[in-house]
Amino acid sequence: MKPTRIKGNTWVIETSQLIPFYQLDAERCILLDSGLAEDRAEIESALQNAGLTPIGVLCSHAHIDHCGNNRYFQEKYRASVALTAPEAGMCANTLTLKCYFLTLPPSMVEAEAAHMVHSPDVLIPAADGPFRFCGAEFHILHTPGHSAGHVCTVTPDRVCYTADALLSRECLGAKLPYALSVGQALASQEKLRGLHCAAYLMAHRGVCLPEDFPALLDSCQALFRQRAEEIFSLIDRPMTLNEIDAAVCQRYQLFTHKPRRALRFERNIRFFVEYLLDQDRLSLDCQEGVACYRRNPPAQDH
Numbered sequence: 381m382k383p384t385r386i387k388g389n390t391w392v393i394e395t396s397q398l399i400p401f402y403q404l405d406a407e408r409c410i411l412l413d414s415g416l417a418e419d420r421a422e423i424e425s426a427l428q429n430a431g432l433t434p435i436g437v438l439c440s441h442a443h444i445d446h447c448g449n450n451r452y453f454q455e456k457y458r459a460s461v462a463l464t465a466p467e468a469g470m471c472a473n474t475l476t477l478k479c480y481f482l483t484l485p486p487s488m489v490e491a492e493a494a495h496m497v498h499s500p501d502v503l504i505p506a507a508d509g510p511f512r513f514c515g516a517e518f519h520i521l522h523t524p525g526h527s528a529g530h531v532c533t534v535t536p537d538r539v540c541y542t543a544d545a546l547l548s549r550e551c552l553g554a555k556l557p558y559a560l561s562v563g564q565a566l567a568s569q570e571k572l573r574g575l576h577c578a579a580y581l582m583a584h585r586g587v588c589l590p591e592d593f594p595a596l597l598d599s600c601q602a603l604f605r606q607r608a609e610e611i612f613s614l615i616d617r618p619m620t621l622n623e624i625d626a627a628v629c630q631r632y633q634l635f636t637h638k639p640r641r642a643l644r645f646e647r648n649i650r651f652f653v654e655y656l657l658d659q660d661r662l663s664l665d666c667q668e669g670v671a672c673y674r675r676n677p678p679a680q681d682h
Contacts, residue, residue: 381426386587387578388537393426395419397445397583400541402516403432410436410514411459412533412541413583414449417495423449436460436514439500440543441530442467443480444493446583451498462513463500464522466529471498480527483643504531523572525565526558532572540577545569547600548586555632556648557604562655566601573597611652612661618674625649 383391389403396419400412409432415423427434436459439447447467453459463471470476474490474497481489504520505511511520519534523545533541545568547557559565572580573594580588580596588596614627628649629635629642636642653673656662662673 381422381429383426383430386537386581387539388535390535390537390539392581392587393423394585395422398581398585398587399423400535400539400581401427401432401434402518402535402537404435404515407431408433408435410434410438410516411453412438412535413440413446413543414453416445417448417452420449420452433457434459436462438462438504438513438518438533439467440533440541440583441527442470442477442496443527443544444496446543447471447496447498450500451495454498454501460501460514461498462502462504462511464504464529464531465506466524467527468500468503468529470528471496471500473497481647483647484640488640521571521575523568525561525563525568527560530568534575534577538578539581540572540575540579541581541583542572543583546572546580546582546597547603548582548584548588549596549599550586551582551584552599552603554603555607555634556628556645556652557607558648559604559651562604562608562651563658566604569597569601608652608655608659611649612656612675615656615662615673615675618665618667618672620670620672621646621650621653624653624673 383393385391391401393399395415399415401409403409411434414437434453434457437450437453450461454461470479474494477493477496478489508521511518516536521532523530523532526544532545580593611628614631625646634645660676663676665672665674
């Protein structure tokens with residue numbers, strides 16, 4: 381497999397997702413995310429075939445498909461890893477990682493994600509702006525929502541790696557797009573609108589030209605709002621989260637036989653319910669010690 385050039389020294393490796401990197405010279409590069417552990421051999425092979433050694437990982441956020449090889453590259457290549465403080469804290473141990481997996485018990489988190497535990501070498505500054513890392517100057521844009529400390533990175537070639545702040549066109553059919561905070565994810569997507577970059581890379585297999593980017597932003601925001609409305613429409617009486625979960629799975633035909641996947645559905649549904657609460661579309665009540673959700677009456681115009 382050969383890396384694909386996007387512009388200048390900005391390239392991508394196509395595995396189960398896009399792994400961008402910035403080439404410093406004939407022998408060295410900086411990875412923008414390190415990918416899944418399962419894709420490690422493919423990533424390494426692509427770099428080796430190009431004669432490149434990763435000397436840094438500028439990581440967008442600490443999810444298993446974005447930082448799964450951070451520790452490996454640290455240990456094997458002495459690569460420097462950069463994360464924001466919220467994401468670094470999540471990678472401190474398997475119990476802090478449970479903040480990401482949320483519905484999985486600690487034993488499952490240990491089994492699935494112990495390799496994610498690591499300490500970054502550098503903390504990404506908390507403010508938007510230039511960030512010099514491993515000899516190159518990037519521009520960092522903080523885009524929380526998908527995760528607490530998610531960032532987008534603009535390379536010196538003016539190519540923006542949006543990571544998971546934005547869905548690609550290929551992913552706009554997602555039944556339950558993931559965002560820790562749907563409201564903040566929407567705000568962060570809007571923040572991307574004014575970047576005016578030469579190209580935009582979405583982690584999950586999407587490259588967008590600047591002339592198509594506003595429409596992609598609109599479509600991505602519309603998807604999140606549409607899913608929220610669809611879930612809201614199912615809450616036709618006071619319902620527990622389990623009842624909402626069952627109704628949503630029926631609506632989208634999410635009939636998995638894998639308990640771990642079912643727990644992930646429950647997590648993603650919860651985030652949409654929380655968004656509806658934050659939007660004052662729902663209220664939280666309690667019936668016999670169990671939390672339940674009910675619709676609020678529409679706001680009246682005066």
